[in-house]
Amino acid sequence: MSKKSDLKFMSGNEACAEGALYAGLTFFAGYPITPSSEIAEYLSAQLPKRGGVFIQMEDEIASMGAVIGASLTGAKSMTATSGPGFSLKQEHIGFACIAEVPCVVVNVQRGGPSTGFPTGPSQSDVMQARWGTHGDHPVIAVSPTTVEECFTEVVRAFNLAEKYRNPVIFLMDEIIGHMREKVRIPEPGELEILSRPRPTVPPEKYKPYDESFGDIPPMAAYGEGYRFHVTGLNHDETGFPTNNGKIIQRTEERLLRKIEANKEDIIKVVDMYADDSPEVVVITFGATVRSARAAVRTLRDTGVKAALLALYTVWPFPETQVREVTEKAKLVVVPELNLGQLIYEVERCASADAKVVGVNKINTEPITPVEIINKVKEEL
Amino acid sequence: MAFDYEYYLRQDKMPHIWCPGCGLGVMLKSMLRAVHGMGWKKDDVVVVSGIGCTGRIPGYVDFNTLHTTHGRALTFAIGIKMVKPHLNVIVVGGDGDMLAIGGNHFIHAARRNVDITAIVYNNEIYGMTGGQVSPTTPHGWRTTTTPYGNLEPRMDIVEIAMGAGATFVARSTVYHTGQLEDYIKKAFEHKGFSVVEVLGHCHTGLGRRNKRPSAVQNFQWEKTVAIPLKAMEKLPPEKREGKIPMGIFRDDKEKVEYTEIYKELMKKAAG
Numbered sequence: 026m027s028k029k030s031d032l033k034f035m036s037g038n039e040a041c042a043e044g045a046l047y048a049g050l051t052f053f054a055g056y057p058i059t060p061s062s063e064i065a066e067y068l069s070a071q072l073p074k075r076g077g078v079f080i081q082m083e084d085e086i087a088s089m090g091a092v093i094g095a096s097l098t099g100a101k102s103m104t105a106t107s108g109p110g111f112s113l114k115q116e117h118i119g120f121a122c123i124a125e126v127p128c129v130v131v132n133v134q135r136g137g138p139s140t141g142f143p144t145g146p147s148q149s150d151v152m153q154a155r156w157g158t159h160g161d162h163p164v165i166a167v168s169p170t171t172v173e174e175c176f177t178e179v180v181r182a183f184n185l186a187e188k189y190r191n192p193v194i195f196l197m198d199e200i201i202g203h204m205r206e207k208v209r210i211p212e213p214g215e216l217e218i219l220s221r222p223r224p225t226v227p228p229e230k231y232k233p234y235d236e237s238f239g240d241i242p243p244m245a246a247y248g249e250g251y252r253f254h255v256t257g258l259n260h261d262e263t264g265f266p267t268n269n270g271k272i273i274q275r276t277e278e279r280l281l282r283k284i285e286a287n288k289e290d291i292i293k294v295v296d297m298y299a300d301d302s303p304e305v306v307v308i309t310f311g312a313t314v315r316s317a318r319a320a321v322r323t324l325r326d327t328g329v330k331a332a333l334l335a336l337y338t339v340w341p342f343p344e345t346q347v348r349e350v351t352e353k354a355k356l357v358v359v360p361e362l363n364l365g366q367l368i369y370e371v372e373r374c375a376s377a378d379a380k381v382v383g384v385n386k387i388n389t390e391p392i393t394p395v396e397i398i399n400k401v402k403e404e405l
Numbered sequence: 406m407a408f409d410y411e412y413y414l415r416q417d418k419m420p421h422i423w424c425p426g427c428g429l430g431v432m433l434k435s436m437l438r439a440v441h442g443m444g445w446k447k448d449d450v451v452v453v454s455g456i457g458c459t460g461r462i463p464g465y466v467d468f469n470t471l472h473t474t475h476g477r478a479l480t481f482a483i484g485i486k487m488v489k490p491h492l493n494v495i496v497v498g499g500d501g502d503m504l505a506i507g508g509n510h511f512i513h514a515a516r517r518n519v520d521i522t523a524i525v526y527n528n529e530i531y532g533m534t535g536g537q538v539s540p541t542t543p544h545g546w547r548t549t550t551t552p553y554g555n556l557e558p559r560m561d562i563v564e565i566a567m568g569a570g571a572t573f574v575a576r577s578t579v580y581h582t583g584q585l586e587d588y589i590k591k592a593f594e595h596k597g598f599s600v601v602e603v604l605g606h607c608h609t610g611l612g613r614r615n616k617r618p619s620a621v622q623n624f625q626w627e628k629t630v631a632i633p634l635k636a637m638e639k640l641p642p643e644k645r646e647g648k649i650p651m652g653i654f655r656d657d658k659e660k661v662e663y664t665e666i667y668k669e670l671m672k673k674a675a676g
């Protein structure tokens with residue numbers, strides 16, 4: 026049972042910041058941008074008190090650079106931003122992918138493109154979260170649906186970043202970022218906290234990308250006697266640049282495999298009524314899950330065999346889960362606050378017998394349960 | 406006894422990629438002698454760079470090393486320094502890396518006064534990409550992207566550093582190697598953001614197109630174009646034309662360094 030004292034009334038942005046601290050965050054660098062700024066503001070007060078570093082950098086490129094530098098020095102690191110800032114961070118997200126540097130990048134999505142609609146809700150960075158930086162690269166993106174989940178899911182985001190030595194995109198949206206709800210703060214030790222694999226060999230034997238340890242090589246920190254090299258160039262196991270095409274291909278394949286082969290661990294979905302051979306399946310993520318839950322309940326009350334699949338892991342895309350839940354479905358509905366992004370993935374994975382339709386909105390208002398219900402009625 | 410460069414170099418990474426006669430090797434040697442002079446343990450030194458010919462230095466030196474993205478080395482370096490302030494963090498970069506794409510980071514690193522030494526190899530050109538115009542290319546000079554001559558005025562790295570608030574600022578050249586080592590060492594000793602501009606050359610990229618094709622001609626140029634600050638001040642204005650002052654332009658020990666300020670904040674915030 027939760028004690029009263031563990032219960033806090035807070036915004037999603039604050040819960041995200043508090044969750045990051047719970048996960049062991051000791052370094053935050055950011056640049057103000059609506060609707061994410063409260064994360065930086067909260068951490069600017071908390072981190073110095075709790076022995077960590079907060080720094081406001083001159084832009085988002087710099088923030089992302091500082092986060093990678095800090096992580097290479099052993100700190101659990103995070104930055105937070107929105108649309109335009111997320112665009113600026115992309116080059117360094119790619120660096121973190123190729124150099125395998127754990128970090129969490131919060132994107133509290135707002136309307137776009139460009140400066141777009143800073144205070145409006147949006148879910149239009151689904152594809153940018155996957156393909157924002159150039160080149161083939163592995164990506165994990167985690168998305169919460171409630172304020173409390175901003176806390177618990179950011180802990181999961183840190184765990185995945187550390188465990189897989191990869192940047193994790195924490196894909197929030199303005200609705201949850203600014204909404205206030207009750208959050209139960211877990212006791213220390215209650216949630217599992219993971220840290221990056223550490224070297225077990227002496228410095229002279231250490232290779233920063235040693236494949237003999239498997240797909241996720243142990244990671245030393247600067248200043249511990251290992252004196253390793255890190256570069257954004259294609260490199261071999263020793264971390265130094267290579268022109269050897271075979272090694273380049275093998276290493277990039279390992280980077281993708283690191284995520285692909287561990288999908289079961291990385292992917293989290295929550296379903297409602299999926300076991301009931303649903304004929305209608307609503308698939309969505311983030312704040313839109315809230316309306317979808319209500320819509321599915323109402324549909325079932327009116328006799329429609331509806332189910333919900335909420336994607337807490339958006340990337341890697343939960344292919345198997347989507348395939349399974351839509352097996353018997355006639356209709357798959359994908360509500361999202363954009364003009365159709367997640368739906369491409371759903372179409373790719375859903376049962377061929379099901380019709381896949383979107384509910385899309387970018388008029389600065391959330392999608393309502395009624396809009397989802399109406400779509401279902403229209404299509405059935 | 407001859408200086409043991411090999412102790413600091415990653416022997417297995419040689420030969421380096423630089424053109425014979427480039428000033429980068431000279432600069433690197435001065436830097437290594439200065440590191441040695443500080444008595445720093447290799448484990449406590451971090452060398453960070455962006456992209457460019459200069460940016461390849463980290464791969465060759467046996468320290469904690471980081472080769473980042475074009476222009477952004479200082480941002481990574483700040484992350485490192487803030488997490489482990491006891492580490493000695495050196496950032497090396499070319500003029501394009503540090504002052505064009507990285508100009509904003511340079512200004513703000515100087516303003517914050519984080520205890521990092523930035524060593525800028527100013528060859529007045531984009532070396533690695535084959536000789537395109539850079540912010541420090543002299544007006545009128547021909548480069549691969551200014552075939553009719555550079556339309557823009559050149560930027561003065563020392564003045565930018567001073568204006569942005571760097572607390573140690575010096576300029577030397579790859580000809581004046583003893584002085585260069587001395588300035589780099591003083592920059593290392595300095596607690597705060599220090600900048601050493603190293604006037605160098607790219608005879609293959611810039612010199613070749615501007616009547617200075619050989620390395621020797623370029624070292625000669627560095628020898629004659631750079632005038633000690635004091636001597637420069639004594640010259641009448643018409644004789645200063647085309648000359649570049651070298652020396653220590655600022656050595657401010659008053660301004661408190663950023664990681665120290667942050668340490669104080671942590672104490673205060675923890676109450």
Ligand SMILES: Cc1ncc(C[n+]2csc(CCOP(=O)(O)OP(=O)(O)O)c2C)c(N)n1
Nearest residue numbers: 456457458459475499500501502531532533
């Ligand atoms: C974002 C980005 N833009 C452009 C480049 C291509 N590029 C590589 S090095 C370089 C300029 C190098 O010139 P400088 O920084 O002066 O260093 P030098 O090679 O002369 O030492 C450029 C433009 C890049 N790597 N990244």
Ligand code: SF4
Nearest residue numbers: 423424427458532607
């Ligand atoms: S291209 Fe220019 S700067 Fe680069 S190594 Fe050659 S001479 Fe030096």
